């Protein structure tokens with residue numbers, strides 16, 4: 316295939332080698348050492364890293380990421396500040412930004428897309444921007460070579476899945492359960508179902524996130540899809556003050572489990 | 578109907594839309610279809626009309642205010658939504674949505690509330706129709722509107738406290754939306770104002786148009802025409818859009834009154850939060866600012882998208898008043914007319930009172946969206 320962006324290229328490289336993809340999520344601006352954490356996590360076996368730009372009203376997020384947002388905002392995190400920090404960072408793998416639409420809307424879609432590209436960010440996830448509303452943003456992002464990753468949910472009807480997959484770039488993000496981000500004790504059966512349903516309709520990598528919080532859960536759901544996004548488990552480590560090494564150790568645990576089982 | 582309908586993608590001009598997580602998109606689509614179908618069904622309309630008349634006590638009267646009119650040098654008419662069952666206009670919308678929820682086979686109502694009036698109305702409809710009800714309310718509002726918290730619980734509703742952010746209406750909506758994302762297959766989200774993702778702004782307006790339809794007819798009887806000015810307080814904007822709808826095709830000036838500390842139209846710039854694009858109080862980076870108002874029902878940094886559109890097109894204008902002016906107006910109506918207003922419509926009255934010279938000799942119809950019982954405790958503290 317030609318014309319693939321850095322995100323999809325990196326994920327395919329992992330899949331072509333017979334592995335499963337691992338995308339850890341890190342809240343930008345959380346703690347002094349968040350960029351060091353990104354660097355350590357990259358070395359610990361991540362394929363792509365998702366960096367959250369904090370928003371005041373994160374309706375798709377549970378208590379862990381809400382608190383991370385609040386702390387980062389309280390410490391003065393801003394979108395230009397976070398992008399500026401990413402700009403100087405050479406982690407050797409693609410970064411994608413996760414934030415809410417108003418952050419992009421306020422800056423201006425073209426400007427935001429250009430700012431991402433300028434900071435070396437390859438992709439973007441906007442969880443409150445569904446397919447029908449994504450046009451203007453996706454156009455701006457395409458023009459800057461930024462991959463727009465769309466989400467599919469357990470409630471998404473069959474006939475809608477291919478439309479989402481078609482417009483998604485980088486990978487398709489399967490939402491693992493009905494609910495907001497957060498670690499759950501058990502993997503929801505909906506996580507495997509959404510992975511299966513997506514795999515049946517798309518050639519793009521299918522990653523499942525939301526409610527994937529342990530290496531065991533990551534392994535289980537990766538039996539159906541191509542890998543996982545791990546958010547709250549990673550962010551909780553950051554909130555607990557584990558530092559770059561501690562967070563990287565957690566991510567290495569996911570990598571190891573995925574490599575052993577797949 | 579005199580306000581224009583939104584486009585198929587839920588736009589009023591540049592505002593509106595459906596900015597929700599994918600998980601909720603199918604639910605919004607289903608709701609849109611179910612609402613359109615129900616609204617076209619005479620049996621649904623008849624059942625709703627029956628409840629509005631026999632349960633909620635409609636039509637609400639229009640009351641002349643001879644003493645206050647005299648004092649202000651103008652002619653003031655009040656649309657008496659305070660006389661509805663549960664004490665505000667919120668019941669108009671809730672009865673419609675609760676019947677719709679039942680028709681859609683949902684047995685659990687989910688709601689956010691600021692002042693508690695929408696929460697009480699939702700709890701009431703749930704009790705009436707034998708449904709479960711959960712209401713989210715910000716912690717600050719739980720304290721300043723404790724009477725309504727007790728009422729909701731008495732009616733059998735579960736009241737959950739939102740502890741995040743400003744701990745007011747904005748945060749209650751965040752929590753309600755998070756709950757909805759998790760329970761979308763069994764819950765019906767009964768939104769309390771003309772905001773949120775399409776079709777809510779349109780649907781809630783449709784259910785509130787009864788205010789404007791009645792008022793237009795009543796003004797015809799009383800005035801032999803339309804008033805010069807129609808004004809209402811604006812939080813999300815449901816009582817305002819309800820009364821505006823009856824006069825949008827006339828010469829009447831339409832004025833929405835926001836609290837100075839929550840003036841989304843007055844101080845906001847276009848933004849996207851809680852499902853739609855609209856004017857929003859936010860910082861230069863797009864972080865939503867916390868509103869600050871004496872009135873829990875108006876303490877919100879956003880506004881319904883149709884109001885942004887009406888402001889942008891110039892059909893309506895939006896003014897703001899301070900807490901001090903509101904406290905003054907609250908007492909003024911109580912003393913002169915024997916009507917204790919809720920703090921929300923007291924905003925509209927505060928504007929009329931401040932602008933009395935500009936309004937001299939003119940006829941002003943004010944939407945008295947609710948009664949002040951819920952605010953008496955708070956006012957006791959403020960005035961003592």
Ligand SMILES: Cc1ncc(COP(=O)(O)O)c(C=O)c1O
Pocket residue numbers: 665666691692693694695769770771810811812813814815816817873874875919921922946947948
């Ligand atoms: C009496 C009353 N008026 C007005 C409002 C504000 O809502 P809206 O702007 O949707 O009418 C409220 C909200 O709680 C209310 O209780």
